[in-house]
Amino acid sequence: MRILLILALLMVSISCMATVYRWVDENGKVHYSDEPIANAEVVELKDNTQNKIALKETRIESVSPQKEEAVQLEITIVSPFHEETIRDNSGNFDVTVSITPKLPNGVSLALFVDGTIKVQPQTSTVFQLRGIYRGEHTIVVKALDQNGKVLASSSPRKIFLHQASVGK
Incomplete structure (x- = not known):
């Protein structure tokens, strides 16, 4: 279950990858966005700044769920x-x-x-x-x-x- 969730999140993040733009407003404040703005420059991401995840193989065991029942004394x-x-x-x-x-x-x-x-x-x-x-x-x-x-x-x-x- 965890592996499927992680793989789904990775697929979504890869498909959502967009260009990042950087610009400075009139007050000198730096902004970042995925939408181009006038005077915005494209930010190039280096390979070493991206996160890489190496998944270990996990073994899934079927365990019967234990319901904690209220004991009637x-x-x-x-x-x-x-x-x-x-x-x-x-x-x-x-x-x-x-x-x-x-x-x-x-x-x-x-x-x-x-x-x-x-x-x-x-x-x-x-x-x-x-x-x-x-x-x-x-x-x-x-x-x-x-x-x-x-x-x-x-x-x-x-x-x-x-x-x-x-x-x-």
């Missing part, structure tokens, strides 16, 4: 289950997710609890939550690119954290 929270009650007085529990297909390079996972990021982006599919207060919470896992753009998100999962209290 599917994130599913495996554990805890939807509307599960977790019993832990210290508010510690793990969240496990599955991702299909495999997480691409440069993409990380972030865990959000009630809309706030609780675990910084990581590539691991197991998140350890610590110190979560009792009550109802919504957890979501999002796949983020290096710029923080959300590429995919799990469905929200509602859980209940129960912390036993000693009544007096």
Whole structure:
């Protein structure tokens, strides 16, 4: 393709070759043109001022074009289950997710609890939550690119954290 383009450009430039005229106007400014003007002189181009191109033989290989398709990630929270009650007085529990297909390079996972990021982006599919207060919470896992753009998100999962209290 490149060779054909270069040859076409060379053919066009050869066919467009014209005589060059030079003249000086009344203000002493030098002008060049391909149209003759009164008092214009023909500029003779020397052989050593012309560009010569020697083309190397190139081998063209047929390569199938690779289309970069957007990878559709599917994130599913495996554990805890939807509307599960977790019993832990210290508010510690793990969240496990599955991702299909495999997480691409440069993409990380972030865990959000009630809309706030609780675990910084990581590539691991197991998140350890610590110190979560009792009550109802919504957890979501999002796949983020290096710029923080959300590429995919799990469905929200509602859980209940129960912390036993000693009544007096």
